[in-house]
Amino acid sequence: MTVQTNPELTSRKNAAIAKGVGMSTQIYAAKAENAEIWDQNGKRFIDFAAGIAVVNTGHRHPKVIEAVKKQLDCFTHTCHQVVPYENYVVLAERLNAKVPGDFEKKTIFTTTGAEAVENAVKIARHYTGRSGVIAFAGGFHGRTFMTMTLTGKTAPYKVGFGPMMNDVWHLPYPNELHGISMEDSLEALTRLFKSDADPSRIAAIILEPVQGEGGFVPAPEGFMKKIREICDENGIMMIADEVQTGFARTGKLFAMEHHGVAADITTMAKGLGGGLPISAVTGRAEVMDHAQPGGLGGTYAGNPLSVAAANAVLDVIEEEDLCARAERLGGRLKQRLAAVADKVPEIVEIRGPGFMNAVEFNVAGTKTPNPDFVKKVVEEALERGLILITCGVYGNVIRFLAPLTIQDAVFDEALDIIEASILAAKKG
Structure with missing residues (x-):
């Protein structure tokens, strides 16, 4: 069977699925493990959406898979x-x-x-x-x-x-x-x-x-x-x-x-x-x-x-004491974002308890929401292999929802991408 590209699959999706079902990305998943997703063409992405806070315990956690398989046999x-x-x-x-x-x-x-x-x-x-x-x-x-x-x-x-x-x-x-x-x-x-x-x-x-x-x-x-x-x-x-x-x-x-x-x-x-x-x-x-x-x-x-x-x-x-891990991960993320905010006046607030975090962007020096800046950051991150999603009444907020089980090395990689993407968006 020929593996189709993401654009080819998007064309099929547009022909078959009602447009009211929106999509944040045009990535078609083939495999996922913990905090990583691979598309049908083998490209790897770090997942900072987690199915919108669904896989807090990571994609295909071994204990979850084992429990489902055991029940499947009954x-x-x-x-x-x-x-x-x-x-x-x-x-x-x-x-x-x-x-x-x-x-x-x-x-x-x-x-x-x-x-x-x-x-x-x-x-x-x-x-x-x-x-x-x-x-x-x-x-x-x-x-x-x-x-x-x-x-x-x-x-x-x-x-x-x-x-x-x-x-x-x-x-x-x-x-x-x-x-x-x-x-x-x-x-x-x-x-x-x-x-x-x-x-x-x-x-x-x-x-x-x-x-x-x-x-x-x-x-x-x-x-x-x-x-x-x-x-x-x-x-x-x-x-x-x-x-x-x-x-x-x-x-x-x-x-x-x-x-x-x-x-x-x-x-x-x-x-x-x-x-x-x-x-x-x-x-x-x-x-x-x-x-x-x-x-x-x-x-x-x-x-x-x-x-x-x-x-x-x-x-x-x-x-795995994931409540404590959420605090550690969120603390590190907010610390990195705070350092970036010193260079990016569009960042007006970094917030959220545990690892339910977000950063809000306005037009620099104003109270005007800046969804265009957010869109650039998300696009830059996706190009670098990181999936981010947005929220907020004005669409000017990026939320961070990686699995709580994300590996430290993958998390560090994601933090670097987040910083690079925000700085790239700032440069225009």
Whole structure:
């Protein structure tokens, strides 16, 4: 069989796949190991996207592969709601113990992050008997109709898809760089309660501890505690969307551990499956148990292969101390970026806990976002063999999501490429 080039495959893709499925690169993967990907023509790339924080434990981690192969030899699918299996129960027990919150918890499994968020909203509405949901500008929660409505970014997620769901409101998310303080966000919530949505109508407030698509913007110290207090005062469920922040990425297993409070309901996906599709919702037992049997679930929810992978992922995170490694890697990356910033005034902020890091670019000496500069950096890096992806409401942020298991030598190589690419973009 003749191996086609990336442009040839792109031509076939354009003819066969709907253009609404966007692509960050035109690289077609043939092989991947840990933090490296090889395309069909044998070119090597260092992966600083990790499938958008999915393979935190690296591509094809041996323990994950071994667990999946072992399960493959037993069975691939029964539908847990028809014929259940023990490893589903084991994974639920482990998440109940690990998700923040000093209270009894229960878990359900779903397949995607959006599906987890959909179910979290369903559960909150059923438990409270209310319909309203509050989300935040810049947040990303998925592309289904409810999660698209919750997402606080219009393009490309909402444009042309018609009316959004009812009873959803958005508040400004604290971002000092963009002139929004924590007090501004809390005042906006007070005004919302006074003008548009009585608190007794609100089932849930959903937010990311670190906004993902919104630009890797961490919630400021004290903000989560304030939201927790407001939820408690008004009988509102607090939902932490940990789909991108979960599983050691921020230096803790879950990002909410940085804030000293627990959500009533936590959604997770991405890093949980180590490359296999699985998501979960974990919450207070009395809240999770409120829905009637059959009200939750799905045919593929908690697929045996994905559950096996997830159990292995939790083992790897613990055995290899990936939370501590995330802190070390992120510290080194931010140190290198800070040194580059001395030469590149377009860099206006370097941020993010653990190894969930980002750098934001403006037009030098102004507050104007500079997505063109970001595009040049990404293109330069790709030419040098490094995959980078962007985020931010204005597209002027580069996020760094390499596997936490990346080899030191490969990481050093990537840091050199990042610096060279930013300096090359600066030269024009």
